[in-house]
Amino acid sequence: MRVPTLSFAIMFSIGAVAFAAATVPASSNAQGAAPAADAANPDAAQAVSRAEAAVADLGRSLREALMAEMAGKGPVASIDFCHEQAPLIAEAVSQRHGVNIGRVGVRVRNPDNAPVGWRRDVLDAFAARAAAGEAPQTLQHTQIDSAQGLVRYARGIGTEPACQVCHGASVAEPVRAAIQARYLADAATGFEAGSLRGAFWVEAPLSMPAALPVDHRVAIPLSSLHQAELREEMRGQLMTVQGIVGALAAKDWTAVATLADARGPGSGRAAAGKGFRTQLPAEWFELSRPMHVDYAALADEARNGKRIEIALGHLESATSKCTACHATYRTEQTSRR
Ligand code: HEC
Ligand code: HEC
Known part of the structure; x- marks a missing residue:
């Protein structure tokens, strides 16, 4: 059975609105939870804001990545995607905000997401509050631990209709089989819409390390799809370099010429089908064009001169454009595909 893709996109965009609306200030903290940040403790207040920002970022990043994958490739492919990308996305968010961050589930699919320690206690408390009628996405927990020098923060994750494709009571084939194949002990099904699915958790240090590296590179906004295409293209670039170094070591000049030709002038346009190229600034090509020229010179040397040191000089010149x-540039994910 094929699940229609369009309806997912619609469900997700409805979900996105609900998600944004569910972001509530820390002051709506639960009664009974440890003291929330207050103005008297600016470090704590700052750490709490960082924790909240990190959770919003992780929620948004996971959602956008999943949406793009669901709309582009459908739910079955999205399962592998979740498996590979969810931990990487969490890692990137963690670095961006200088915090530890992750998510836990009421019942888990990936055992790495099982709640332990304080996360277990908080999730249990969230479950009790949700059972008493509070909306899962509004549940928050903030605890300042001065002894440990950190703030522990958590926010509930609700089950939306779109989530039920993979977490609902009846998961349709072939999605069910794909989940089973990947997660032998999957327990993350049977969630009703509006029920507590899990929680995002953060450990934010009270004082930031003095020098978080500042990234001065120019950000190129790309959809997650175009970003993935660009990265794939880049990994191909590195494979070319590897192939050429290997061929030079083996003095296989035919292979050097073939590999370098494939990266010669105009080769970028061979990837013209890839939409990401249309999103790049004009200056990008001023950096990449000379690289293609270096490859052409390398191919020429491989055919005619066959001098290792000259060939290496051309390769060094080409890779200097990579660095x-x-x-100069980094990419930045946008919400649109
Ligand atoms: C395409 C299928 C799919 C959809 C749709 C989906 N998920 Fe998941 N979900 C997964 C997979 C696969 C994992 C395990 C990821 C991993 O290996 O870390 C997961 C894990 C989770 C976890 C971590 C706990 C656990 O069970 O490992 C939470 C929380 C979660 N999903 C919430 C949601 C929410 C909320 C939605 C809807 C907005 C949603 N998911 C939609 C497939 C899906
Ligand atoms: C004109 C610009 C430009 C040139 C030239 C360029 N790159 Fe990149 N490359 C980028 C950008 C921007 C990223 C970061 C993409 C992102 O945000 O993940 C990147 C990322 C990468 C990555 C990481 C891919 C991933 O999966 O995350 C590799 C590997 C890479 N480049 C290799 C190379 C090599 C090797 C060369 C030269 C032979 C090269 N690049 C030339 C702009 C360039």
């Missing part, structure tokens, strides 16, 4: 561009 120059990497020092």
Whole structure:
């Protein structure tokens, strides 16, 4: 059975509205929870804001990545995608905000997401509050631990209709089979819409390390799809370099010429089908064009001169464009595909 893709996109965009509306200030903290941040403790207040920002970022990033994958490739492919990307996305968010962050589930699919320690206690408390009628997404927990020098923060995750495709009571084939194949002990089904699915948790240090590296590179906004395409193209670039170094070591000049030709002038346009190219600034090509010219010179040397040191010089010149561009640009995910 094929699940229609369009309706997912619609469900997700409805969900996104609900999600944004569910973001509530820390002051709506539960009674009984440890003291929330207050103005008297600016470090704590700052750590709490960082924790809240990190949770909003993780929620948004996971949602956008999943939405793009669901709309582009459907739910079955999205399962592998979740498996591979969810931990990477959490890691990136963790670095961006200088906090530890993750998510736990009431019942889990990936055992890595099982709640332990304070997360267990908080999730139990969330479950009790949800059972008493509080909306899962509004549940928050904030605890300042001065002894440990950190703030523990958590926010509930509700089950939306779109989530039920993979977490509902009846998961349709072939989605069910794909989940089973990947997660032998999956327990993360049977969630009703509006029920507590889990929680995002954060441990934010009270004082930030003095020098969080500042990223001065120019951000190129790309949809998650275009970003994935660009990264794939880049990994291909690295494989070319690897292939050429290996071929030079083996003095396989035919292979050097073939690999370098494939990256010669105009080769970028071979990837013209890839939409990401239309999103790049004009200056991008001023950095990449000379790289293609270096590859052409390398191919020429491989066919005619066959001098290792000249060939290596061309390769060094080509790879200097890689490092120059990497020092200049980074990408930034946008919400649109
Ligand atoms: C395409 C299928 C799919 C959809 C749709 C989906 N999830 Fe998941 N979900 C997964 C997979 C796969 C994992 C395990 C990821 C991993 O390995 O870390 C997961 C894990 C989770 C976890 C971590 C706990 C656990 O069970 O491992 C939470 C929380 C979660 N999902 C919430 C949601 C919410 C909320 C939605 C809807 C907005 C949603 N999911 C939609 C497939 C899906
Ligand atoms: C004109 C700009 C530009 C040039 C030239 C360029 N890159 Fe990149 N590359 C980027 C950007 C921007 C990223 C970061 C993408 C992102 O945000 O994840 C990147 C990312 C990468 C990555 C990481 C891919 C991933 O999966 O995350 C690799 C590997 C890479 N480049 C290799 C190379 C190599 C090797 C060369 C030269 C032979 C090269 N790049 C030339 C702009 C460039």
